[in-house]
Amino acid sequence: MKIEGKRRIWEEYQKEIADDNYFYVRSCVRQNFFPGSEKTFLRYMAELGKNVFENPSHTTCSGIGYHTDIVPFRTAMTMVARQFALMTEAGYENFVTSCITSFGLYSEILETWNHFPDEEEKTREYLKKATGREFSKPKNMAHASDVTYRLRHEIAARGSVRLVNKETGQPLKVVEHIGCHYSRMFPSKGIGGAEYPYVLAGMIEEWGGEVVDYPERRHCCGFGFRQYLIQANRGYSVAASKKKFESMKPYKPDLILTNCPGCPMFLDRWQYAISEMEGITYGENGQGIPVMTYEELAGLILGYDPWDLGFQVHQVPVEPFLDKIGIPYDTEKKFLDRNGNSMGKPKSPSFLKFY
């Protein structure tokens, strides 16, 4: 194929991402399990001179309730409409969400309103009646990983760290895992579409790493909403993650990079659970494969302290990855509180190397 043809096809898989002035909404899962990531996003956005506004009265979009089917679609639409109303009231037009489930739900709702205008009208009535609020739809809607992708050059330029093995000089091998609801339902909403999403691959390449392709690259992590939340169903969840680990292991990745709230938690925790159940580990010498959010990786590129980023709440230690790059860290400070006092330490797993 001629280069011009390739470019033309690729242009169809681009999306517009606003340059500044974002109304930010948070993720339920990430606030619980990766609190440092959202903090880091706001930190580098401020350093890069971007205006990000958060209204403390924004709430869950109800996405996990919706995808566990206890929350009706009509309710979810009105919950989302309320978030849009807060954006409108604050004078913003660019909506940025930290959560992929939310991003997928916002996309689904906006598309539903396009196809079924009556649903939008009914939602406006419900919102008005329940809260007195009115809303405009966002002019631009992006996931926070889209915004970080847009800023990947600036982040690389400000940082001094590259994704290169300090011993060999070779690029580090990174597996990227995209949250299902980023673009599976609406490929045009994601950078690169559903089959070849480029949002994380673009960051990895820009920051000096090598993207690893492997057979189960696009398989779900296995959250499956009710399939994890109910203990009796968790075999579904761990089986899906295990399928991915087995598939990526021969490629010896140095890192798994994610943009979804649940995926990094499952790909981190299930490595521990599989090691306890079967004695299997997927990294070198009894280690796991470190898992990171894109904000954590951006923070490393920018030279932030690893414990400010929140790596102490990962079950799979990231220190082997830090060692490969040559990023310094103080082991003694890993589990200290804000004032430098001890909070004790987690117990060591049976098989997965932790200390």
Place this chain on the structure above:
Amino acid sequence: MGTLYEKLCSDVRFVEGLKACMNCGTCTAICPAAEFYNYQPRLLVDVLQTHDEEKIEQLLKSDTIWYCGECMSCVTRCPRNNAPGLLITALRSLSQELGYFTESEKGRQQLAIKRTVGQWILDYGYCLYPSQIIPENHPEQGPVWDWEFHHLEGVMERLGANYKQSGPGVLRAIPQAALDEIKRIFDETGATERFEKIETFSKAKAEEMGMKLDEGLQNEYIKHIYTSNSKDHLAGQ
């Protein structure tokens, strides 16, 4: 509105998700649930497009509709623009509306989700809340979560969260006025009604099964639906 099929057609997700399926099986090939459970989205779509009321009722009362993880991989791949994952959302809604969900083991689990995720949305304004993610219920979370759970305020403060405090930030206390708005939205849009139906039908089923069910999570019926697989649901069985 009469038939089950007509009821399904009143849900825009059903209208959007069902075109004409040619039974190619692409959805089943790509489906993580089909790999794990005795489940084929292709067969589900095939039953629906027969419009056969008896078969649709069986489906609404079956475990089949509860196996999907709603990852929506099927939506990307269907060459005819069907969306089995969306059909599942419509089927699950109707199953709860009619009380059919209590007729299947996987369907009965809805009460546990309602009393956890549903309650947390109303109480905290979040779908998940860290003080409720109890390590005993989540052994897979491992020793780091166990440590974090027992030092939540210290860890959250160390990582710059605003846990339980006013103002913006990670895990801030959602203002009461905002929680009141959520409750009114739930009342106006049918979530409160659905919650009540889940409770009512579950209580009847618990009684039928001879199991104790009172408020909260520490009772025989909730423990049973949260932990039990009384039959083999897996693929290849």
